[in-house]
Amino acid sequence: MSLGWSRRAPVDTLVGTEAAIDFTIPLKDLPRVSRELTASDGEAKGHVRFSRQSGQAVADLDVRAQPEVVCQRCMQAMHWPVHLKSRVALVSDYNAADRVPDGLEVFLVEADSVSVRDLVDEEILLALPNVARHAEGSECADSQVQLPGHEADTQDAADSQVQKPFAQLGELLKRK
Numbered sequence: 001m002s003l004g005w006s007r008r009a010p011v012d013t014l015v016g017t018e019a020a021i022d023f024t025i026p027l028k029d030l031p032r033v034s035r036e037l038t039a040s041d042g043e044a045k046g047h048v049r050f051s052r053q054s055g056q057a058v059a060d061l062d063v064r065a066q067p068e069v070v071c072q073r074c075m076q077a078m079h080w081p082v083h084l085k086s087r088v089a090l091v092s093d094y095n096a097a098d099r100v101p102d103g104l105e106v107f108l109v110e111a112d113s114v115s116v117r118d119l120v121d122e123e124i125l126l127a128l129p130n131v132a133r134h135a136e137g138s139e140c141a142d143s144q145v146q147l148p149g150h151e152a153d154t155q156d157a158a159d160s161q162v163q164k165p166f167a168q169l170g171e172l173l174k175r176k
């Protein structure tokens, strides 16, 4: 059985045959991801294998992509490297989702069928940053360019709260 990445197939069939699929999907063909990107070129490459683990239908997904997003500091396009390996539980309703073991991601299957495109679209979407930025130490981080109308200071303060989990830990330790 030959299965392309765009074709939907019953989950029971995919799992029952332990279907393994290599894929190369143009990012422009990922409906939700493509809406988040500034450029439509590039592709997602990877491999998926369906199986049943402890009674649960799962997809082991390995995917790499370099979607283009806009750095929110310098407003230039940048490639955001995505390489994820995840085990995704394929569930048909929210009750089943509650029973999924920890450590698995959950994908809600519509009408008992799924395509590799659906899975990859969702997983890359989750991997995209809320606020994309070039790495610290890069040119745009060093230069103090103040864009007109851009409140860099307030934005940085808000972000640093989100990006310093250990600051909170420090607060917790102080309370002891």
Ligand SMILES: [Zn+2]
Pocket: 071, 072, 073, 074, 075, 076, 133, 134, 140, 141
């Ligand atoms: Zn930048």
